[in-house]
Amino acid sequence: MDRRSFVAAAGTAALAASAAQAQAGLEGRDLYELRRYTLKAGERQAAFDAYLKTALLPALDRLDVMPVGVFKPVTEGPDPVVFVLAVHGSPETIAMVNMLSADPEFAKAAAPYLDFPPADPLYKRVESSLMLAFTGQPRLAVPKLDKPRIFELRCYESHNERSAAKKIDMFNNGEIPIFARAGLAPVFFGQTLAGAAMPNLTYMITCENDAARAAGWKAFGADPEWKTMSGKPEYQNIVSHITSTVLAPTDFSKV
Numbered sequence: 001m002d003r004r005s006f007v008a009a010a011g012t013a014a015l016a017a018s019a020a021q022a023q024a025g026l027e028g029r030d031l032y033e034l035r036r037y038t039l040k041a042g043e044r045q046a047a048f049d050a051y052l053k054t055a056l057l058p059a060l061d062r063l064d065v066m067p068v069g070v071f072k073p074v075t076e077g078p079d080p081v082v083f084v085l086a087v088h089g090s091p092e093t094i095a096m097v098n099m100l101s102a103d104p105e106f107a108k109a110a111a112p113y114l115d116f117p118p119a120d121p122l123y124k125r126v127e128s129s130l131m132l133a134f135t136g137q138p139r140l141a142v143p144k145l146d147k148p149r150i151f152e153l154r155c156y157e158s159h160n161e162r163s164a165a166k167k168i169d170m171f172n173n174g175e176i177p178i179f180a181r182a183g184l185a186p187v188f189f190g191q192t193l194a195g196a197a198m199p200n201l202t203y204m205i206t207c208e209n210d211a212a213r214a215a216g217w218k219a220f221g222a223d224p225e226w227k228t229m230s231g232k233p234e235y236q237n238i239v240s241h242i243t244s245t246v247l248a249p250t251d252f253s254k255v
Contacts, residue, residue, distance in 0.1 A: 030133040030140055031088040032190045033097070034202065038124045039080040047112070048082060048122055053252050055110035059100050060086055063093050067142055069255025071151060071247035074210075079124065083153065083247060085188075085204075085255060087140050094130065129195025131202060133188060136172035140188045142255055143206045150209060151187065155243040157200040163238040164191075164199035170235050171201075178226050179205055182219035183212060187255065197241075210246070 039048055052070060060068050069085040088094055100106045107114065116122045133139065143149050158164035171189055179186045187204040207213050220226060229235065249255065 029138040032131040032188060033086045033088060033094060034129050035084040036127045037082045039082065040124065041080060044122055045080050051110060051113040055106055055113065059103065059106040060097065063096055065093050065097060067254035070250045070253040072250065074150065074246045074248050127196060130193045131190025132193055133190055134168060134172055136176045137186055137189050141186060143185060148208050149206050149249065151204055151206045151247040152213060153204050153245045153247055155200050155202045156239045157197050157241040158238055159240045161199050164201065166234060166238045168201055174225060174229055178220055178223050182216045182223060183207060184216040184220060
């Protein structure tokens with residue numbers, strides 16, 4: 001074997017080993033698909049809720065994509081928005097969900113939604129992101145559904161991939177438990193693999209009400225471990241923009 005062939009073979013072997021290691025690291029971690037639907041105001045909100053309850057959520061259930069959370073902003077803007085969070089156990093179901101229109105049972109149940117004309121659709125647009133759960137919380141934690149709850153969805157953007165990875169390390173290496181101590185129960189933490197405003201991470205926390213949320217963030221900021229961690233040089237200037245949305249679950253949400 002000549003030198004060029006040897007180097008090529010060695011490189012292929014190294015890539016294969018890295019791929020195998022990466023695959024092992026994915027096992028036991030959720031994949032999250034977060035959809036953001038922008039609707040038209042008025043009666044369309046009820047029609048869209050009906051589509052979710054009678055067509056989309058039953059179809060996801062048949063594919064074992066569960067649980068599925070459905071949320072609406074506590075404070076709405078001029079255009080109503082609905083967030084749908086689906087938990088996938090494998091990449092295969094991600095593709096299957098995006099081909100649902102070919103499923104006869106779904107198509108029948110979704111007919112009122114699918115039959116809206118192009119000039120007057122049920123919703124304006126849907127944005128979607130795909131996320132991989134952090135190793136620090138590999139599975140979504142479902143809160144008690146029989147108790148009052150609100151959620152906060154937060155997105156942290158970074159100016160490059162190295163900084164984004166540093167922020168994920170910060171969560172995995174001690175930041176996640178601080179939320180629970182502060183009364184902000186973690187629901188999920190996800191690294192965005194595909195979506196808008198990358199690189200970024202997105203996470204969701206929950207508590208009883210907005211007063212509890214305010215008290216929780218105050219306790220979080222005063223936590224001694226947080227103060228020590230946030231002061232470390234390696235964790236400086238790794239987040240360039242934060243987006244926060246307070247959400248309420250619908251009465252048919254499973255999260």
